[in-house]
Amino acid sequence: MVPPADRLQGTLDLLILRTLADEPMHGWGISQRLQLLSGSMFTVNQGSLYPALHRLEDQGWIAAEWGASENNRRARFYRITAAGRRQLARERQSWDAFVAAVGRVLGEA
Amino acid sequence: MLTPRRLWRRLRALVARDRLDRELDDELRFHLDMEAAARARFDGPESARRAAERGLGGVLRVKDQVRDTRGVRPVEDFLTDLRVAGRGLLRKPSFTTAMLTTFALAVGGVAAVSGAVYNILLTPLPYGDPDRLVVALEYHRQRAAAQEVSPANFLDWRERVTTVELAAAEPFGLDWQSDDGPVYLPTWLVSERFFEIAGVPPLHGRGFRPDEHQPGQGRVVVLGWGLWQRRFGGDPAAIGQRLTLDGETWEVVGIMPRSFELPAGHDIVWAPKVPAGWEATSRASPFYSVIGRLRDNVPMEQAAADLDRVASQLAVEHPATNAEIGARLTGLTDHLVGGARRGLLLLFGAVGLVMLVAAANITSLQLARAVERSREFAVRAALGAGRGRMTRQLITENLLLALLGSALGFGLAALGLAAIRRLAPPELPRPDQLSADGTVLLVAVAVGLLTAIGAGLAPAIRAARHGPAAGLIQGSRAFTASRGIRRLRAVLVSSQFAVALVLVVGAGLLVRSFVALLNEDRGFRSEQVLVMVTQAWGYFPTPEARAEFVRRAEEGLRGLPGVEAVGMTSAIPLGESIGAEEARLTIPGQPVDLNAVPEVHYTIATTGFFEALGIPLVAGRLFGPDDRAGTAPVALVNTAFARRFFPDEDPVGRLITVTGRGTAAERQIVGVVADVRRHALHEVARPSVYLPHAQAPTGAVGLVLRTSDDPDALAEPASRFLATLNASMPVSSVTTMERLMGESLRERRFLLALLGAFAVIGLGLAATGIFGIMSYITGERTREIGVRMAFGAERGQVLAMVLRDGGRLAGAGILIGVGGALAGTRLLAGLLYQVEPLDPVSFTGGALLLLGVALAATWVPAWRAARLDPVDALRAE
Numbered sequence: 011m012v013p014p015a016d017r018l019q020g021t022l023d024l025l026i027l028r029t030l031a032d033e034p035m036h037g038w039g040i041s042q043r044l045q046l047l048s049g050s051m052f053t054v055n056q057g058s059l060y061p062a063l064h065r066l067e068d069q070g071w072i073a074a075e076w077g078a079s080e081n082n083r084r085a086r087f088y089r090i091t092a093a094g095r096r097q098l099a100r101e102r103q104s105w106d107a108f109v110a111a112v113g114r115v116l117g118e119a
Numbered sequence: 120m121l122t123p124r125r126l127w128r129r130l131r132a133l134v135a136r137d138r139l140d141r142e143l144d145d146e147l148r149f150h151l152d153m154e155a156a157a158r159a160r161f162d163g164p165e166s167a168r169r170a171a172e173r174g175l176g177g178v179l180r181v182k183d184q185v186r187d188t189r190g191v192r193p194v195e196d197f198l199t200d201l202r203v204a205g206r207g208l209l210r211k212p213s214f215t216t217a218m219l220t221t222f223a224l225a226v227g228g229v230a231a232v233s234g235a236v237y238n239i240l241l242t243p244l245p246y247g248d249p250d251r252l253v254v255a256l257e258y259h260r261q262r263a264a265a266q267e268v269s270p271a272n273f274l275d276w277r278e279r280v281t282t283v284e285l286a287a288a289e290p291f292g293l294d295w296q297s298d299d300g301p302v303y304l305p306t307w308l309v310s311e312r313f314f315e316i317a318g319v320p321p322l323h324g325r326g327f328r329p330d331e332h333q334p335g336q337g338r339v340v341v342l343g344w345g346l347w348q349r350r351f352g353g354d355p356a357a358i359g360q361r362l363t364l365d366g367e368t369w370e371v372v373g374i375m376p377r378s379f380e381l382p383a384g385h386d387i388v389w390a391p392k393v394p395a396g397w398e399a400t401s402r403a404s405p406f407y408s409v410i411g412r413l414r415d416n417v418p419m420e421q422a423a424a425d426l427d428r429v430a431s432q433l434a435v436e437h438p439a440t441n442a443e444i445g446a447r448l449t450g451l452t453d454h455l456v457g458g459a460r461r462g463l464l465l466l467f468g469a470v471g472l473v474m475l476v477a478a479a480n481i482t483s484l485q486l487a488r489a490v491e492r493s494r495e496f497a498v499r500a501a502l503g504a505g506r507g508r509m510t511r512q513l514i515t516e517n518l519l520l521a522l523l524g525s526a527l528g529f530g531l532a533a534l535g536l537a538a539i540r541r542l543a544p545p546e547l548p549r550p551d552q553l554s555a556d557g558t559v560l561l562v563a564v565a566v567g568l569l570t571a572i573g574a575g576l577a578p579a580i581r582a583a584r585h586g587p588a589a590g591l592i593q594g595s596r597a598f599t600a601s602r603g604i605r606r607l608r609a610v611l612v613s614s615q616f617a618v619a620l621v622l623v624v625g626a627g628l629l630v631r632s633f634v635a636l637l638n639e640d641r642g643f644r645s646e647q648v649l650v651m652v653t654q655a656w657g658y659f660p661t662p663e664a665r666a667e668f669v670r671r672a673e674e675g676l677r678g679l680p681g682v683e684a685v686g687m688t689s690a691i692p693l694g695e696s697i698g699a700e701e702a703r704l705t706i707p708g709q710p711v712d713l714n715a716v717p718e719v720h721y722t723i724a725t726t727g728f729f730e731a732l733g734i735p736l737v738a739g740r741l742f743g744p745d746d747r748a749g750t751a752p753v754a755l756v757n758t759a760f761a762r763r764f765f766p767d768e769d770p771v772g773r774l775i776t777v778t779g780r781g782t783a784a785e786r787q788i789v790g791v792v793a794d795v796r797r798h799a800l801h802e803v804a805r806p807s808v809y810l811p812h813a814q815a816p817t818g819a820v821g822l823v824l825r826t827s828d829d830p831d832a833l834a835e836p837a838s839r840f841l842a843t844l845n846a847s848m849p850v851s852s853v854t855t856m857e858r859l860m861g862e863s864l865r866e867r868r869f870l871l872a873l874l875g876a877f878a879v880i881g882l883g884l885a886a887t888g889i890f891g892i893m894s895y896i897t898g899e900r901t902r903e904i905g906v907r908m909a910f911g912a913e914r915g916q917v918l919a920m921v922l923r924d925g926g927r928l929a930g931a932g933i934l935i936g937v938g939g940a941l942a943g944t945r946l947l948a949g950l951l952y953q954v955e956p957l958d959p960v961s962f963t964g965g966a967l968l969l970l971g972v973a974l975a976a977t978w979v980p981a982w983r984a985a986r987l988d989p990v991d992a993l994r995a996e
Contacts, residue, residue: 083152
């Protein structure tokens with residue numbers, strides 16, 4: 011089952027930051043990684059990936075530069091910044107709180 | 120949160136837009152290539168590619184969304200709108216020209232006049248705390264007129280009035296023997312603390328010390344700015360220079376700044392007033408200009424009451440002189456500017472009218488164009504443009520027009536103000552304020568924006584409201600103007616003509632007044648007359664010497680080549696005052712009312728004066744060689760005098776006593792001369808008495824020379840001849856009668872020029888308006904005209920039809936305008952001369968002129984309509 015794309019939008023930032031926390035990547039690589047790690051549970055609507063990436067870049071949480079990809083092609087690589095790491099921690103916290111809350115409600119039922 | 124970093128990114132996004140777009144292209148292409156390569160293992164290369172693109176979900180949309188994240192979308196949109204607007208304007212040059220011209224004229228006119236009105240009327244005078252400055256005048260109850268203050272009255276006022284600190288300035292003149300020859304310096308003799316009371320410190324040097332107002336002291340002067348620039352080169356080293364004034368050595372101690380012109384002028388000097396003995400009791404010679412500063416926290420009313428109280432005291436203490444004398448206290452600003460207020464406000468009204476015409480023009484142009492563009496908007500709406508987006512674009516178009524129009528208008532205003540400054544009559548106060556400064560710019564921008572938004576908004580909203588389907592399906596029907604629009608257009612055109620008529624009629628009235636004034640018999644001839652003035656008192660100290668001087672001057676000047684007649688007078692018609700002119704009159708045998716001794720105007724003159732100016736003799740004789748010192752005193756009177764004091768009898772031979780400065784004898788009237796206007800061409804001549812110079816040798820000598828050629832050519836020779844009679848006596852002014860006439864008409868001419876200009880502008884705008892509208896209307900009716908012609912209508916009939924329509928629109932406006940003018944022209948009443956505010960000639964002429972203009976403007980579209988080929992017309996959409 012693939013969750014509808016818009017529910018992913020809100021958490022997309024979190025996922026991107028987490029992915030880039032490990033190592034810098036280009037846009038396609040990020041989409042592949044997300045697909046892989048989630049066990050193909052989400053196929054991120056690739057159309058919303060790039061707007062999200064550029065938005066995060068505008069906010070200063072990730073930085074971008076052009077580099078050579080693994081097959082020696084020119085690609086735009088993104089990496090997380092210090093501010094981005096701080097934001098990741100914040101987002102992680104609020105996600106955990108959200109999940110805990112949902113869990114509590116479900117647990118009650 | 121807009122950090123500097125993000126601001127930097129936004130700027131970069133604006134500037135390097137193309138580069139960023141290309142990078143985005145590259146990035147997405149990389150993604151698609153990688154994705155396609157990955158899928159190619161399972162699908163074929165073709166479907167892999169397509170699948171990759173599907174996965175991305177529409178490359179264009181992704182790009183658009185990324186661009187949104189750059190945060191500069193609104194700015195980009197605005198810039199795009201501007202570019203589109205600009206291109207659209209360039210594509211329709213006639214529309215654009217019409218709009219911009221209208222805009223520029225309207226904005227320029229309003230900005231110039233508003234700036235002038237605001238700066239002249241509302242900005243404070245450049246004197247310290249100008250609200251506390253007042254002008255004090257005497258008020259003569261019998262004559263019901265204000266006048267200057269007599270010396271003894273001033274002294275008492277100053278001593279007894281506690282709420283205002285008063286200072287006086289006496290008009291005087293000093294003859295300066297400069298390195299360039301004798302120069303006459305108009306001088307104000309000022310009382311103690313004059314500059315302190317005015318609240319303006321000198322630019323250089325100092326004012327006067329208290330001890331300098333003592334007898335024997337006071338040989339110091341302060342220079343006016345204009346004089347300092349002209350004669351001293353603007354050099355601060357002028358301070359300390361010694362000048363020979365009136366034969367004595369004076370020292371320059373101060374220089375006043377450019378803005379200081381109290382009581383009047385800056386091409387002058389100030390000197391300390393040293394009181395002369397006789398002034399302590401002189402209460403019937405009003406010639407002091409008195410200013411004052413209200414003491415702290417004293418309201419004007421209280422000070423005025425205080426002054427009234429003192430004036431009443433003096434009326435009781437000195438009934439012979441002061442019984443009729445009251446006092447008037449006015450704010451200095453009001454005093455200087457008040458007279459101009461009405462004229463300026465009238466101008467304001469006229470400009471407002473032009474503004475209305477322009478606004479109507481702009482609105483109807485916009486409306487017509489909006490209707491024309493309906494299809495364009497319908498198509499764009501069908502292609503996905505949001506209503507908000509289209510409205511925004513229309514507003515941007517209007518803003519662009521407004522900006523351009525404001526800029527042009529400001530330029531026009533600057534030119535106009537410069538022209539006004541040059542042509543303005545001296546009566547216009549504070550002409551230095553007539554410059555295109557920040558106020559004018561502000562008004563220009565504000566008016567431009569308001570007009571653009573106001574006039575353009577309604578059509579914009581209407582156009583944007585069209586649903587997309589209606590436009591394309593219903594064909595051309597949907598794009599003719601609805602009835603509401605048509606009615607609005609008719610109203611706009613008619614109102615333009617109504618307003619234009621009011622302006623034209625107003626201008627016509629002024630023109631007729633002006634012409635009447637010029638043709639008026641002024642009682643003397645003004646062509647080819649040279650006028651020279653000199654004050655001979657100091658150079659010919661005795662009466663005999665002065666009488667001899669005048670006699671020899673007349674004789675010698677008469678001998679100059681080109682001179683036909685020479686005369687002397689102490690009061691030059693239409694000229695400034697050079698000597699005393701008021702006297703009290705008693706007629707032996709007629710009852711005298713001590714409370715109301717009649718005052719008459721008196722002039723000291725020679726026979727040559729009447730000859731030179733062509734003043735006709737009505738009865739009796741002029742002065743003769745036997746009328747001199749030692750013989751029986753005689754006098755001439757004018758017809759106004761004869762009518763007033765000897766209504767039923769011949770004044771010749773009767774005795775009168777004229778008491779004024781320098782004369783008090785019983786005289787016999789030997790002749791009556793025609794009336795002469797003294798101060799202005801439109802005034803009523805006052806009863807006047809003429810005394811022969813030989814019997815009353817005044818030093819106030821005005822010489823009039825009638826020449827056969829150009830009077831200016833004789834200025835040199837005449838001055839040189841006078842120098843032979845006394846080398847150190849300066850000639851204080853040389854001019855011609857024509858110039859004096861021109862000066863006296865200057866204010867009227869100025870107002871006429873301005874109102875005329877506005878009338879022409881208004882007319883032009885109205886003509887443009889009706890031309891544009893009729894063009895559009897006939898364009899819309901092309902098919903109908905084709906039908907009519909197909910059914911047999913002649914070209915001439917079509918022509919007549921269009922002309923009739925145009926004429927009807929204009930005619931309605933003209934009728935309304937006549938109504939407006941009937942009501943409004945009474946505002947001009949004070950400026951008219953021998954012309955009624957409801958003068959039928961002006962009204963009829965104005966209406967016919969406007970009708971003619973309307974028909975002329977309608978002619979071109981009518982002609983084009985008549986020349987239509989019916990087949991083409993029917994085929995047109």
